[in-house]
Amino acid sequence: xxxxxGVEAGGTKFNCIVASDPNIILDEIRIPTTTPQETLPRVxxxxxxxENKHGxxxxxxxLGFFGPICLDxxxxxxxxxxxxxxxxxxxxxxxxxxxxxLNIPVAFDTDVAAAALGEGAWGNATNCxxxxxxxxxxxIGGGIISNGHPLHGMVHPEIGHMFIPHDRLLxxxxxxxxxxxxxxxxLASGPSINARWGKPAEGLPxxxxxxxxxxxxxxxxxxxxxxxxxxxxIILGGGVMKTPGLIDLVREKTVRFxxxxxxxxxxxxxxxxxxxxxxxxxxxxxxxAIALAKTQE
Amino acid sequence: xxxxxGVEAGGTKFNCIVASDPNIILDEIRIPTTTPQETLPRVxxxxxxxENKHGxxxxxxxLGFFGPICLDxxxxxxxxxxxxxxxxxxxxxxxxxxxxxLNIPVAFDTDVAAAALGEGAWGNATNCxxxxxxxxxxxIGGGIISNGHPLHGMVHPEIGHMFIPHDRLLxxxxxxxxxxxxxxxxLASGPSINARWGKPAEGLPxxxxxxxxxxxxxxxxxxxxxxxxxxxxIILGGGVMKTPGLIDLVREKTVRFxxxxxxxxxxxxxxxxxxxxxxxxxxxxxxxAIALAKTQE
Numbered sequence: 001x002x003x004x005x006g007v008e009a010g011g012t013k014f015n016c017i018v019a020s021d022p023n024i025i026l027d028e029i030r031i032p033t034t035t036p037q038e039t040l041p042r043v044x045x046x047x048x049x050x051e052n053k054h055g056x057x058x059x060x061x062x063l064g065f066f067g068p069i070c071l072d073x074x075x076x077x078x079x080x081x082x083x084x085x086x087x088x089x090x091x092x093x094x095x096x097x098x099x100x101x102l103n104i105p106v107a108f109d110t111d112v113a114a115a116a117l118g119e120g121a122w123g124n125a126t127n128c129x130x131x132x133x134x135x136x137x138x139x140i141g142g143g144i145i146s147n148g149h150p151l152h153g154m155v156h157p158e159i160g161h162m163f164i165p166h167d168r169l170l171x172x173x174x175x176x177x178x179x180x181x182x183x184x185x186x187l188a189s190g191p192s193i194n195a196r197w198g199k200p201a202e203g204l205p206x207x208x209x210x211x212x213x214x215x216x217x218x219x220x221x222x223x224x225x226x227x228x229x230x231x232x233x234i235i236l237g238g239g240v241m242k243t244p245g246l247i248d249l250v251r252e253k254t255v256r257f258x259x260x261x262x263x264x265x266x267x268x269x270x271x272x273x274x275x276x277x278x279x280x281x282x283x284x285x286x287x288x289a290i291a292l293a294k295t296q297e
Numbered sequence: 298x299x300x301x302x303g304v305e306a307g308g309t310k311f312n313c314i315v316a317s318d319p320n321i322i323l324d325e326i327r328i329p330t331t332t333p334q335e336t337l338p339r340v341x342x343x344x345x346x347x348e349n350k351h352g353x354x355x356x357x358x359x360l361g362f363f364g365p366i367c368l369d370x371x372x373x374x375x376x377x378x379x380x381x382x383x384x385x386x387x388x389x390x391x392x393x394x395x396x397x398x399l400n401i402p403v404a405f406d407t408d409v410a411a412a413a414l415g416e417g418a419w420g421n422a423t424n425c426x427x428x429x430x431x432x433x434x435x436x437i438g439g440g441i442i443s444n445g446h447p448l449h450g451m452v453h454p455e456i457g458h459m460f461i462p463h464d465r466l467l468x469x470x471x472x473x474x475x476x477x478x479x480x481x482x483x484l485a486s487g488p489s490i491n492a493r494w495g496k497p498a499e500g501l502p503x504x505x506x507x508x509x510x511x512x513x514x515x516x517x518x519x520x521x522x523x524x525x526x527x528x529x530x531i532i533l534g535g536g537v538m539k540t541p542g543l544i545d546l547v548r549e550k551t552v553r554f555x556x557x558x559x560x561x562x563x564x565x566x567x568x569x570x571x572x573x574x575x576x577x578x579x580x581x582x583x584x585x586a587i588a589l590a591k592t593q594e
Contacts, residue, residue, distance in 0.1 A: 068560065083560035130450040144525075146443055146450070153427040153443070153527030154561060161524050161558055163517045165460050165479075179558040182462075220460045227458050228441075228525050230450030261458055261476040263365065263380035264451065 002297075005047050005061040005102075006289025008111055009033070011086065011138070015286040016043055018050045018058065022122050022280065022287050026050055035088040036097075044101045060105040061098055062292030064114025064285055069094075071109065071152045079108050105296035109143075111285055113150040115278070116143030117295070118288025119235045123279030128232045132225055133284065134159070136218065137238035140185040144229060151229075160185040164220040171196075171213050188217040190240050201240050211246060218246075219253035222275065226254070226262060237278040251275045299594075302344050302358040302399075303586025305408055306330070308383065308435070312583040313340055315347045315355065319419045319577065319584050323347055332385040333394075341398045357402040358395055359589030361411025361582055366391075368406065368449045376405050402593035406440075408582055410447040412575070413440030414592070415585025416532045420576030425529045429522055430581065431456070433515065434535035437482040441526060448526075457482040461517040468493075468510050485514040487537050498537050508543060515543075516550035519572065523551070523559060534575040548572045 001020050008015040012033055019025040027050045031042045051058060068084065070077040079095025098106045109117075116133035119125040125133075125145070133143045140160030144151040151157060161183045166175070173196040177186030186192060193201045197210050204210045222234055236247060251271045258267060266274045278284040298317050305312040309330055316322040324347045328339045348355060365381065367374040376392025395403045406414075413430035416422040422430075422442070430440045437457030441448040448454065458480045463472070470493040474483030483489060490498045494507050501507045519531055533544060548568045555564060563571045575581040 146448055147446075149444075151443055151448075151526070154529045154563070155527045155559065157527055158524045158559065162521050163462050163554065165462055168464075179556045180554070224459045224521065225525070227455045228522070229448070230452045230454055232451045257460065257477070259476045262452065262455065266451070 003056045003058050004290050004293035005050075005058050006114075006286055006293055007043055007061065007063050007065075008114065008285035008289050009063065009065040010111060010285075011066055014039055014043060016046050017286050017290065018047065018056075019287070019290050021290070022283070026054055026056070028286070033086075036092045036094075040094075040097055044098075047102065058102070058104060060107060060293040060296035061102060062107045062109075062114060062289040062294070062296075063094060063098065064109060064111040064289045064292060065094060067110050068155060068158075069108070069110060071156055072154075079106070105293075107292045107296045109150055109292055110141070110156050112141040112143035113145075113156070114143070114288035114292045115237065115284040116145050116150065116235070116288065117291040118280050118284045119278055120145055120148075121291040121294070122287065123284060124235055124276045125233050125279075130229065131231045131233040131235065132229060133235045133237065133278070134222070134225070135238035136188060136236070136240040137190050140189050140238075142225070144231075146229065159221070159225065160189075162221055162224060164217055164224065166217075184217060184221045188214055188221075188240075190238075193240065201243060204243075206243075206245055211243065211249060214240070214243075215246060215249035215253050218250045219257055222250065222254045223257045226258065226267065230262075232266070233273070234275050235278050235284075236275060237282075237284055241277065247275065247277060300353045300355050301587050301590035302347075302355050303411075303583055303590055304340055304358065304360050304362075305411065305582035305586050306360065306362040307408060307582075308363055311336060311340060313343050314583050314587065315344065315353075316584070316587050318587070319580070323351055323353070325583070330383075333389045333391075337391075337394055341395075344399065355399070355401060357404060357590040357593035358399060359404045359406075359411060359586040359591070359593075360391060360395065361406060361408040361586045361589060362391060364407050365452060365455075366405070366407060368453055369451075376403070402590075404589045404593045406447055406589055407438070407453050409438040409440035410442075410453070411440070411585035411589045412534065412577075412581040413442050413447065413532070413585065414588040415577050415581045415583075416575055417442055417445075418588040418591070419584065420532065420581060421573045422530050422532055422576075427526065428528045428530040428532065429526060430532045430534065430575070431519070431522070432535035433485060433533070433537040434487050437486050437535075439522070441528075443526065456518070456522065457486075459518055459521060461514055461521065481514060481518045485511055485518075485537075487535075490537065498540060501540075503540075503542050508540065508546060511537070511540075512543060512546035512550050515547045516554055519547065519551045520554045523555065523564065527559075529563070530570070531572050532575050532581075533572060534579075534581055538574065544572065544574060
């Protein structure tokens with residue numbers, strides 16, 4: 001049996017796992033995100049302790065990281081966290097650190113690309129070559145799988161900051177994105193719901209007008225993703241998407257906004273397949289890091 | 298020397314060419330788009346006449362077509378024009394027709410993907426692996442090159458129908474897209490300018506408020522493309538983009554709307570490189586069809 005380590009590195013915690021696949025997990029840990037000097041050695045300690053305890057060798061490690069990160073292997077900054085607002089982490093050479101400490105292949109990508117790979121390997125996007133994982137929570141982000149591989153481009157996608165229609169008569173709220181004010185994340189992230197209504201998403205009943213607005217914004221963004229990438233599937237995760245009934249509103253409105261323009265039966269008559277929740281639930285990211293590690297085989 | 302045929306098939310005309318590259322062109326013709334029964338044989342006649350006249354053999358043909366088209370080689374409808382509003386062309390098996398008549402390899406893609414390939418081969422996107430060709434004219438469309446190849450996904454991108462912010466206080470015009478009303482094409486295509494101001498784009502002076510609105514919409518769309526695909530370059534062609542000064546407004550506003558979020562020096566300080574006109578001008582499409590043919594080598 002082959003073993004892999006996976007790290008889902010987020011702004012508040014690092015989820016770390018050693019596993020062969022989602023059904024054969026050796027150990028897991030959560031480590032708070034403080035500074036690279038403190039957090040990264042704790043990840044190494046965890047991995048080495050699991051290796052020693054179980055007498056195994058880990059083949060490769062997958063790192064799904066908050067960004068922005070440098071994924072261009074031709075640049076000297078490959079494997080760095082770059083211009084993040086988390087100042088302690090700015091310009092941290094993550095990949096070289098893990099390579100030096102563990103001396104195994106290190107696969108590196110965004111947290112959302114890792115989650116997408118996880119959904120493609122074991123979740124609700126198996127058998128899809130072109131699909132998107134979108135998370136709507138504290139922030140909004142998306143991992144794009146194109147032709148079976150994460151799409152990077154020059155840096156990596158940042159679809160959470162897409163500009164979408166904002167009808168100020170319907171929703172006079174200005175938006176909270178410090179860069180763009182009323183971009184997708186500025187209008188539809190968990191904190192924007194909290195700021196608009198004075199209550200967190202969990203505190204708003206199913207018939208609250210918040211969910212009509214929220215589903216409008218998500219559906220505009222999903223329509224734009226469908227028109228831009230022509231995916232076979234969109235996986236919609238993150239804390240906000242746990243709201244009962246929200247995914248159904250998003251499905252109905254995405255189809256309504258596209259209005260038959262994309263003549264594909266998957267969108268026209270199987271939107272419950274086209275837009276789905278993560279099959280791996282909250283574990284898409286950390287299990288995705290295992291899927292990412294396996295790309296090094 | 299190797300010879301190729303290229304066809305840029307649009308709603309009003311087919312531009313056909315036989316060439317080796319942009320500097321060595323044997324012959325060209327424009328054929329009106331009427332019906333498949335009439336137009337397609339005229340393309341074949343042109344190609345065979347050029348072969349006979351010059352005593353050459355054409356290696357492959359590239360077809361850049363108006364859509365929607367089927368690009369999935371696993372489907373029986375591969376190489377068809379599918380659900381186009383041009384009824385005479387609906388469900389036309391284009392690729393098999395050319396294969397049968399010419400018995401040479403046939404490369405097939407959207408007109409905008411072909412134009413993108415042309416710009417990548419000989420225009421203003423050489424040395425780029427990830428870039429986008431956008432045309433803003435009678436319609437709006439985009440060809441996406443990802444990792445050196447046209448991105449298709451399930452069908453193909455239709456970025457002209459992306460939803461963008463529409464401030465109705467600034468621009469009460471409702472938009473003209475028959476599917477979405479005020480999507481990007483509905484607000485910013487040539488016909489939408491004509492409908493909003495009662496004059497075609499060419500009739501509006503450089504200081505007309507039309508260009509502030511137009512550059513807003515294009516810049517929102519380009520910001521969304523930059524955030525979605527993280528391209529190294531965006532090539533901005535089509536009739537509307539011939540308006541003097543418009544590309545400068547678009548550059549300035551795209552950078553302003555992104556507001557430093559994408560920390561890349563190309564966007565932050567070299568936007569004249571990041572956003573460019575087509576190096577091949579109006580011939581990006583037809584020469585792109587030659588670049589497309591060459592992918593069959």
